[in-house]
């Protein structure tokens with residue numbers, strides 16, 4: 517198994533830290549010395565799918581940013597077409613038990629770290645954000661998206677039951693009737709549609725503009741006491757994180773049973789075959 521490592525480099529006025537796998541830097545972190553805002557860039561070609569190492573790298577980077585006393589986190593992608601394609605489906609297909617347990621625990625921890633981050637968080641969504649890609653964006657406090665892309669949780673479309681904490685991710689940004697319809701339909705929203713239902717807060721015409729709008733949002737907390745802000749955020753968000761905070765093992769057990777069931781494996785095989793065949797045509 518690859519182990520992600522983190523390195524810190526001094527780069528002019530900026531600090532750059534990287535979470536590395538054997539072949540590439542999975543995440544890149546740049547801290548703007550003037551604003552104190554950290555940009556956390558997902559950098560796992562080709563489509564930022566979240567395998568075990570990627571989620572560990574994201575979690576470690578977020579913890580490192582919090583430890584460095586940054587003023588906020590902007591989550592974005594180095595790929596200008598895909599923000600994230602969600603969970604790496606190869607991790608779910610005929611999984612080896614030990615790795616699947618580690619993978620699902622990492623998903624739980626990565627989501628909790630982002631959702632309950634002490635810092636203001638914003639997503640500059642510069643490409644498609646599907647399934648857990650959408651979940652990560654929804655876990656942030658603010659979302660700015662570029663036109664011409666899609667965002668949503670389409671699990672039910674290809675035969676997946678949506679885990680409760682993923683439902684809660686949506687519920688923390690969208691009204692319940694909208695969540696219910698979107699999840700049951702497996703609806704993927706265009707940028708315009710996402711703005712109409714307030715799944716995203718703003719549209720930007722370039723990645724630079726998106727980053728700048730996210731930075732303005734984070735800057736809007738300049739007058740707030742960081743500790744009071746963080747504790748208030750935690751109180752507001754604790755309810756939706758309750759299952760994973762109190763009973764992560766129960767959630768893990770339920771998810772593992774479901775993922776390893778023939779029902780799930782069969783629909784995953786069919787979905788992966790469809791995904792691969794797209795590129796063979």
Ligand SMILES: CC/C=C\C/C=C\CCC/C=C/CC(=O)SCCNC(=O)CCNC(=O)[C@H](O)C(C)(C)COP(=O)(O)OP(=O)(O)OC[C@H]1O[C@@H](n2cnc3c(N)ncnc32)[C@H](O)[C@@H]1OP(=O)(O)O
Nearest residue numbers: 565601602603604605647648676677679771774791792795
């Ligand atoms: C009781 C129940 C309790 C619990 C339930 C427990 C578990 C349920 C699990 C359900 C959870 C789901 C959450 C998820 O996140 S699942 C992931 C869903 N994601 C997708 O469906 C995205 C699929 N990808 C795409 O639509 C496109 O790739 C995308 C629009 C993102 C980009 O398109 P583009 O044309 O730019 O690239 P492609 O050529 O399609 O892709 C390049 C190669 O990457 C492969 N790929 C893409 N996405 C994934 C992925 N998520 N995982 C693995 N691999 C992926 C794709 O096949 C291409 O591969 P090659 O053909 O080049 O080999």
